[in-house]
Amino acid sequence: MTWRGDVAELLAAAGVLDVDVEEAVADEHVRSAAYQRVVSVAASAPSRERDRALVATILRDPHEMTSKTAVVALVDKVATRASGPAEFRRWAAGLLPEVERLTTEAYREFIRRRVHDWLFHLSVRDGHVPTAAELARVTDWMQRLLAEESTSPAVLALLAESGHRRKTRNVALNRSRSVDGSRGGRRAAADRRAGRG
Numbered sequence: 001m002t003w004r005g006d007v008a009e010l011l012a013a014a015g016v017l018d019v020d021v022e023e024a025v026a027d028e029h030v031r032s033a034a035y036q037r038v039v040s041v042a043a044s045a046p047s048r049e050r051d052r053a054l055v056a057t058i059l060r061d062p063h064e065m066t067s068k069t070a071v072v073a074l075v076d077k078v079a080t081r082a083s084g085p086a087e088f089r090r091w092a093a094g095l096l097p098e099v100e101r102l103t104t105e106a107y108r109e110f111i112r113r114r115v116h117d118w119l120f121h122l123s124v125r126d127g128h129v130p131t132a133a134e135l136a137r138v139t140d141w142m143q144r145l146l147a148e149e150s151t152s153p154a155v156l157a158l159l160a161e162s163g164h165r166r167k168t169r170n171v172a173l174n175r176s177r178s179v180d181g182s183r184g185g186r187r188a189a190a191d192r193r194a195g196r197g
Helices: 003-014 020-026 028-044 051-058 064-081 085-099 103-123 131-136 140-149 153-162 167-191
Strands: none
Touching: 003 020, 003 028, 003 051, 020 028, 028 051, 028 064, 051 064, 051 085, 064 085, 064 103, 085 103, 103 140, 131 153, 140 153, 140 167, 153 167
């Protein structure tokens, strides 16, 4: 299939019918925006069976930055919908061989690191409290995301102490105080209801 055919098929399969195929083929910015819509549709699908073929098609894009950005968006969206690390690990194992098509090693490594970050995030979400050494192996981006989202006092304490960046450590410290405060507030309210306060 021609590159134009690939783009037309991607858009049609996702129901993105308001993008001019010729314009998308000619302009990587138009194509990149279209890919984001295609990826959103794919990530929302109940089945992950077509994702590898989708990625293989996107990675044929002559502009590697455009294709890398689209693949990262798919990884992010699928990770946020994954039931846990095991499911995401299986999905990523099928996808990562396709990523080897990228000729730029930095792009391949970026995607591999993003997958690693999400596996870490999902394990923490499932209750794993990481060690400082495990935390050190994730990106600043993931540390910041965890500092902003985690409700685990132990995870927030680790980030406040061992986060790479001062801003991440401060966010984690402030959030740990609010998490501890809200837990204390709920405990006090429960004690009052039980006649212990």
